Amino acid sequence: MNQQQRDIYYPVLFLISLGLVLWQYLGMERHLNYSLNEESPISLSTQLADGRVGKGLLLRQQNKATLFCNISNSQQPDACALQLKLVENNQAGITLANFENIQLNLSFQSTAPDSIWLQVFTQHNAKHLHLYQQSILPKQGRASYSIDVDNLYQPSWWQFAQGEDQHSQQDAKITYISLLTGDNTQDKNIELSLHSVQFSGKWLQAKDLYLALLGIWLVSITYAFFSVTRGVKEQHQQSNKHALELNKINSYLSIERDNYEFMAKTDPLTSCFNRAGLSSIFGDIIIEYAEIGMPASIVLFDIDHFKKINDQYGHDEGDKVLVNLANLVRQQIREGDYLARWGGEEFLVVCTHTRLKGACALAEHLRQSIENTILSEETRITSSFGVAEINSGFLEQWIKRADEALYQAKEGGRNKVVAAS
Ligand SMILES: Nc1nc2c(ncn2[C@@H]2O[C@H](COP(=O)(O)OP(=O)(O)OP(=O)(O)O)[C@@H](O)[C@H]2O)c(=O)[nH]1
Structure with a gap:
C-alpha cells in the first residue's frame, strides 16, 4: 500500500467504523x-x-x-x-x-x-x-x-x-x-x-463489533507500520544508490577536471608547464617577495638557430630536439624549481628562493649541458640564456628584463648567459 492508497484507506476505514458503531448503537x-x-x-x-x-x-x-x-x-x-x-x-x-x-x-x-x-x-x-x-x-x-x-x-x-x-x-x-x-x-x-x-x-453485539473493529484496526495499523518501514528502507536504499552514483559522477568529474587542468597548464609536446601553468607559481612568488622580500630568479633561454634545424632536418626532428632538451633541463634543475615552455623554442626556468648569482650558475650549467649533450643525431644544439632576479612586484617587468638579457646573449653571438641588471 503506497502513501496515496493509505491517505484514502484510513479515512474510509475510520468512517466505516464510526458508521458501524453508530448503526450498532442506534439500530441493527x-x-x-x-x-x-x-x-x-x-x-x-x-x-x-x-x-x-x-x-x-x-x-x-x-x-x-x-x-x-x-x-x-x-x-x-x-x-x-x-x-x-x-x-x-x-x-x-x-x-x-x-x-x-x-x-x-x-x-x-x-x-x-x-x-x-x-x-x-x-x-x-x-x-x-x-x-x-x-x-x-x-x-x-x-x-x-x-x-x-x-x-x-x-x-x-x-x-x-x-x-x-x-x-x-x-x-x-x-x-x-x-x-x-x-x-x-x-x-x-x-x-x-x-x-x-x-x-x-x-444483529451484532457491541462487544463483537468492537472486537472485530479492533482486529481490523490492529491489522491495518500493523500493515501500515510495516509498509511505511519498508518504504523508508526502500527510500534509504534508493538514496544510498543515488549517493553512490553521485560519488561516482563526482570522482569522474574530479578526474576530468584534473585532466583538463593538467592539459590547460601543460605543454603537450614536452610535458613542461605552459605559461598558464606558471601563473599561480608566479603569484605566490610575487606575494612572498612583496611580504618578506623572498628572492627568486628566472632563466629564460632559447635554442639557437632553431629555424635551421626545422628547415634542414624537418619539423619532426625539431620536435625531437624540443623534447630532448626539456628532458635534459628537467633533470638538471632542483626540486622546487619549475620548467616551462614559454614559446616555440623558448623555455623558462623559475628558480624559487634563488638570487641572481645562483640562477646565473644554473644557466651556465644548463648551457654547457645542452652544448655537450647530443640532443639531435643531425646537429649540435646550443642555447642562449637571459637571467633576471625579481626586483619589483610586477611580473611583466621581471620577464622583460630576462628577455632583454636573452636578446643581448643572442646579439652577443649566442650560446651565452647574460644577467639582467
Ligand atoms: N619543430 C618545431 N618548431 C617550432 C615549434 N615552435 C616554433 N618552432 C620553430 O622555431 C623557429 C624559431 O625561429 P626563430 O624565431 O627565427 O629563431 P631561431 O631560428 O631559433 O633563431 P635565433 O633564436 O635567433 O637563434 C621557427 O622556425 C618556428 O617554426 C615547435 O613546436 N616545433
Whole structure:
C-alpha cells in the first residue's frame, strides 16, 4: 500500500467504523415475537423445576393464555406455572446470547401482592437442560415487563442439583420459558394472562463489533507500520544508490577536471608547464617577495638557430630536439624549481628562493649541458640564456628584463648567459 492508497484507506476505514458503531448503537435491532393465540404451544406445568407439583388452571383464549391459581398457605407450599414452548422438539432453540432483552406482556390480577418468576429453559445439547430465571413484581392490570438477559441467573439450588454440569450462558439455546407464581406465604387468588413474549437484541453485539473493529484496526495499523518501514528502507536504499552514483559522477568529474587542468597548464609536446601553468607559481612568488622580500630568479633561454634545424632536418626532428632538451633541463634543475615552455623554442626556468648569482650558475650549467649533450643525431644544439632576479612586484617587468638579457646573449653571438641588471 503506497502513501496515496493509505491517505484514502484510513479515512474510509475510520468512517466505516464510526458508521458501524453508530448503526450498532442506534439500530441493527432484531425482534422475535410470540403472540399468544388458541393454537400456541402453551401448557400448565405440573412438574416444577424445583421439584414441586404445579397447580392451577390454564385457559387458552384468542390472544392470550390465562393461568388461574389459588394459593393457600399450607405446610406444602403451592405454586402454579405455565410454560410456553418456543421451538419444535427437534429444533435447536433460540440462542440466548443473540438477545439483550425479553419483554413480557402480562395481565395480572391478585387478591394479594405476589412476585412472578420468569424461567428460561435452555438446552445445551440433547441431554442437558438448564434454567435461568429472574423475578418481576407485577402490577395489577395489563403491562409490559422488560427483563435484561444479563440479569438472568442460574439459581443455586439448580446448580447444586446439576452438579458439575455447568455451561456458558453464551451457548444457551432457549427451548421454552415458564412463568411461575413466586410468593407463597399468603393466601391469594391469582389470575395471570400472558399476551406476548418478545425477544429483542442487536444483529451484532457491541462487544463483537468492537472486537472485530479492533482486529481490523490492529491489522491495518500493523500493515501500515510495516509498509511505511519498508518504504523508508526502500527510500534509504534508493538514496544510498543515488549517493553512490553521485560519488561516482563526482570522482569522474574530479578526474576530468584534473585532466583538463593538467592539459590547460601543460605543454603537450614536452610535458613542461605552459605559461598558464606558471601563473599561480608566479603569484605566490610575487606575494612572498612583496611580504618578506623572498628572492627568486628566472632563466629564460632559447635554442639557437632553431629555424635551421626545422628547415634542414624537418619539423619532426625539431620536435625531437624540443623534447630532448626539456628532458635534459628537467633533470638538471632542483626540486622546487619549475620548467616551462614559454614559446616555440623558448623555455623558462623559475628558480624559487634563488638570487641572481645562483640562477646565473644554473644557466651556465644548463648551457654547457645542452652544448655537450647530443640532443639531435643531425646537429649540435646550443642555447642562449637571459637571467633576471625579481626586483619589483610586477611580473611583466621581471620577464622583460630576462628577455632583454636573452636578446643581448643572442646579439652577443649566442650560446651565452647574460644577467639582467
Ligand atoms: N619543430 C618545431 N618548431 C617550432 C615549434 N615552435 C616554433 N618552432 C620553430 O622555431 C623557429 C624559431 O625561429 P626563430 O624565431 O627565427 O629563431 P631561431 O631560428 O631559433 O633563431 P635565433 O633564436 O635567433 O637563434 C621557427 O622556425 C618556428 O617554426 C615547435 O613546436 N616545433
